[in-house]
Amino acid sequence: MTFTFYLVITTALFGTELLYLQVAERFRIVDKPNERSSHTAQTIRGGGVLFWIAALGAFIYTQFAFPYFFLGLTLAAAISFLDDLYTLPNRYRIGVQFVAVALLLRETGVWPTEPWVWLIVLVVGVGTLNAYNFMDGINGITAFYSLVTVGTLWYWQVRQPVLAADSLFAFVLASVLVFTYFNARRKAVCFAGDVGSVSIAVIILYMLYQFIIVHQTYLPILLLAVYGVDSVLTILHRLYLGQNIFQAHRLHLFQLLVHRLQWPHLRVSALYALLQLGINAMVLAAVNWSTAAQLGLAGLILLTLSVSYCVLKLRLMSAALVAKQNVAVHP
Template sequence: MENYFIVSILLVFLSFVYLKLAIKFKIIDKPNERSSHSKITVRGGGIVFPIAIILFSLFNNFQYPFFILGVLLISIVSFLDDIYTLSSKIRFPFQLIAVILILYQIGIPLNALYLISLFFGVGIINMFNFMDGINGITGMYCIASLLGFYFINTNESIVNNSLIIYALISLLIFGFFNFRKKALFFAGDIGSISIGLLIFYLGMYFTYYLSSPLIIGLIIVYGADATNTLLYRKLFTKESVLDPHRHHIYQKLVDVKKMSHLQVSIIYASIQLLVNIVVYKTYNLDMQTQYFTLSILVTIFTLLYIYLFKKIKA
């Protein structure tokens, strides 16, 4: 408990320090025609996420060293991307290395599952980056997702629960600066990529050791929006999937329906919390029931995406 207090104080202090330094050195996000904000705002405030993970390592005898190394590596590259805007050709190899370190930490053997997990891992961390587009959504949604992992882990003891708690503390502190009408700073690539890497690590770890495909339900709200948007762009537009855009449902709710950033963020997090309850109640059932439940969830969210997309477009 004492460590949680110390970590909280440190992260609050470092957040204020970073805010001042970022303003001084102009680490800022300028709005453009595809932005959902209208004023210049500090970026990279999500630096508190990897710092929290590193503090967990320091206070817990350097537990999960390969995972921590992956977080450190990808955080450095992502922070440089926040400052200089790096090419995807530079970012991708480091993302790949970070995912490989995670799979090694978990102990997944070199087989077909490994290759699928490698591809899936890079996709997940980029999904969290693409979905980080309005005030509050990264903080609120990741809190909702991590709470699902926390309660399952309380039953199963797969990882040290402090890892999840440290991340939750960093998200709450980040929320103080970001969960407001006019955010003081954004997560930036360092925030969205590092927290995405953590959630991929937990998701992969839980899925592998519990033999539970239903664990993916803990990120299904983000997954449905990101995956269906990707399919829409590939099938119906000529845009590169790497280019910024405004096709996500959360963007359309803000831009077209004129809902506030905070309203949309709360809706996404609340829906995920409801799904978490379903996952919590069914993750340890027989495989047939899990796959049936997962298929129902995927169908519901796919149909919901199509309905909302068409309704907003109309």
């Protein structure tokens, strides 16, 4: 692929996004603020449909090289877009996501023989899709984090090719760049929506599966370490509080940084992306290490992230409690 080809892809996707924005505005496809939202004004929703469109372009360009993956992606994107429009019951959305992850596994050509392994892989895959979706709560976070993750995987692909259809990286990264232009602003032009966050999560999961299989290591999972720690520990916190984990909320650490410390959205988004970029650099350096050394690195990274999450969250929650007590004493 030449620079001219990349430029053509990016220009075409930019025009496609502009067209979607016009259609969405015409049919009032907007994001209505709720308990999870960090914005107050209605903004166009579903701009992340561009990620699916980019995958479609790569699918056609490679002469339909990854049919099962693309079918799974399409199913996940379709149910997510319907959820953006109508708010579907969780059982429909999650059921389709299980099918999508199963199709990803079929595409890789590696199918677990033991039923319990098969079930674990499916559950972890669906959990990853939903975690990526849950983290899409402030301007720029999906854009920056996806740029870092897809960019790292593409760099890895160039060094040690894994996917035969490597044009998928170019198409998808171009779509994330275009989406970043519209989303990573103080006042976003559009949000990714469930269709966007789930679609890019499916794409990244497919790429990660391939790298895990080829390199025979689970180290690539750490390319989602920052999102993973925030998501898992927040879910555990909400379960401890007796909350419904599928309902909107503002208990993610990134949400507390925005609402309690009043940090700008883009600062928090950049912090998450840069932190993940540093971890990605360590993963690339350690991919050929011994299994014991890789496990040690993974443990150190996850422990550091977890302790940092707990300390920061406790301080933010304690400060909020003190502030509330002061208000009660001195109304």
